[in-house]
Amino acid sequence: MTNKNWGSTAAHACMALLLLSAARARATPQFNAETNVSISSALPLCVAPVSPPTPYPIRLYYLYSSSAAYAVRSAQSPDGAAWTAEATGGDVSTTTLPSVSAAFITGASVVALSSGFRMEYSIQTSSASYQIVSAKSTDGLSWINDSGVRLQASGGAAYVGSPSVVQLQGGAGWRMYYVQNVDGLTDPANRLIYTTVSTDQGLTWTPPVIAVATVAYQVGASELTDGRVRLFFTEPAVGQSTATSILSALSADNSGTGFTLETGVRVSTFSTSALFGAAPTRSTDTFRWRLYYGEYNPVIAAYDADSSLTGEPAPVSMAPTAMDNTVAAAAVTISGEIFSPGASFVLTGAGAANITPTSVLTVNDETLTGTINTVGASPGPRDLTVTNADGASTTLLSAFQITFQPGTVTVLDNLISPRTATTSTKIAITVYNPGQTTARIFTIDGRRVITLYDGPQGPGTLNLTWNGAFASGAPAPSGVYVLHVTGQKIDAKQKIVVIR
Incomplete structure (x- = not known):
């Protein structure tokens, strides 16, 4: 014909x-x-x-x-x-x-x-x-x-x-x-x-x-x-x-x-x-x-x-796409097509333990929701495998990323004053993700006073002090100053007060 x-x-x-x-x-x-x-x-x-x-x-x-x-x-x-x-x-x-x-x-x-x-x-x-x-x-x-x-x-x-x-x-x-x-x-x-x-x-x-x-x-x-x-x-x-x-x-x-x-x-x-x-x-x-x-x-x-x-499910994306390894009950959404009632998913990575959801719901044929626990998971990419109730499955490569938890900055005695016999403030910077770390003091209007640290920092705690002085050694006048710490998953600012 x-x-x-x-x-x-x-x-x-x-x-x-x-x-x-x-x-x-x-x-x-x-x-x-x-x-x-x-x-x-x-x-x-x-x-x-x-x-x-x-x-x-x-x-x-x-x-x-x-x-x-x-x-x-x-x-x-x-x-x-x-x-x-x-x-x-x-x-x-x-x-x-x-x-x-x-x-x-x-x-x-x-x-x-x-x-x-x-x-x-x-x-x-x-x-x-x-x-x-x-x-x-x-x-x-x-x-x-x-x-x-x-x-x-x-x-x-x-x-x-x-x-x-x-x-x-x-x-x-x-x-x-x-x-x-x-x-x-x-x-x-x-x-x-x-x-x-x-x-x-x-x-x-x-x-x-x-x-x-x-x-x-x-x-x-x-x-x-x-x-x-x-x-x-x-x-x-x-x-x-x-x-x-x-x-x-x-x-x-x-x-x-x-x-x-x-x-x-x-x-x-x-x-x-x-x-x-x-x-x-x-x-x-x-x-x-x-x-x-x-x-x-x-x-x-x-x-x-x-x-x-x-036949197989067709996952397209996962949201969020990244999460640090401290979340005990994180809600995630998987978008795609051909998701059956009773579908499941798992996150896998080379040399890493599988992350299996504690709950999964097929919202419709295009959406899955679930809850995962990332506490203690090793950082790195994870592949997403969605499996339908009939056993058909598809893997979406590098769909999710486990990251290091954010670093922390703690300031002790943020008031420097001879009147209180406090001559310096103590700063503790805890780093989980190794990399370049900087700690600087600025005036309230953004002028740099001193760089306390600028260099590589591995996992652990970096202890610093500031004695209320400029880099030249001259004492800083009374006022409000800002400690700004940056690094891998750290971007923190805290105020320090100097009273002469």
Whole structure:
């Protein structure tokens, strides 16, 4: 099966899927291929719940073609793994009424309304122009086209396709992502990811802007727990025209903008095969993600709908990032993704005893909180390992630092006066972290009086005295003076009073 709008060819072999993993610790979710073909002869477009807001069962909408009659069909699943094709007859097709003169359907996204569903879908018209149109359904199965065109570029001359819609948090409307030719033409090599917003449930859209300036053939959007949006998109290898990888980008916040490309590849196939589409959804356990995509099957000379599932947790950061070794009950927060209920964590370091939390709570799939005891822990970096309830784990290198406890400064007899027979003040500087240490006396307006010590100091206590005199030996006049001690984890000031 071939289609010039998809940017792929049918001359492929080897269906084996490669899931790329990094040798180092990683924070981006990794997908593991599932062994069973989800649906044969299907190109996945999007996933939607059958009875929203209940997440399962779900419905997978996919592109079906036979004798050049393109249609969006559906299958239903109670768990996202086993699928049953649903009866045809109400599909969105090139003949759905009222007619939109569709010759080909190239993509679709389904979003729940307060009652029913709306599908935004991309077409090539019978006059070879490219548009995104929409249809409405009360049950997600039988569809009626909305009137008018939702979106087109360059009067329809530029390719637009693969719409994917998310509902922004806080009632901010719908945001649609889609691919469009930046040059106003149709060459797949010039397609980028665009975005636009609707506040009337997908009937009118704001002027689009580029969301991710990278080549993409199809795009699928998912919304994380905190409202950020992750885009999955198919992309060809350098110098090729066939999409063989699915990559991802993550938005800066819950507005669904400000994307950063994530490192690595989510899914990849051999250069002799091809991928189509990226339809993400939550798994039934709610903390993992499943990604559906089409992969070319040379046995049947068509695409099968396959899937991959995230496995290991993906810790990103720990807060605070450092703590000294005197805290008996320190609260910490771990941020990331794919944290299961009952997840745990441990801090490890070379030659150091493990730091195991005294309590752990999975706040949601993106946040763990816990309490740790650092008393007596040897200073140095610690790796963070998060382990889900099923035993899957990931290590984030050097996520935390145990530091020396702060040094202390004690001043005895901070009043120097012949009237009290106190001719000097005693200063005790306790250092835990070895390094350069200085102790100076200043006037209240910042002029240096004397340097009592300036040199290296190992762990222990440095005892000093000041007799109330300048460095020249002349007595300092009556007034308030400031002792300023600096060093490794020391920056202390204390007042000393001189009365003549």
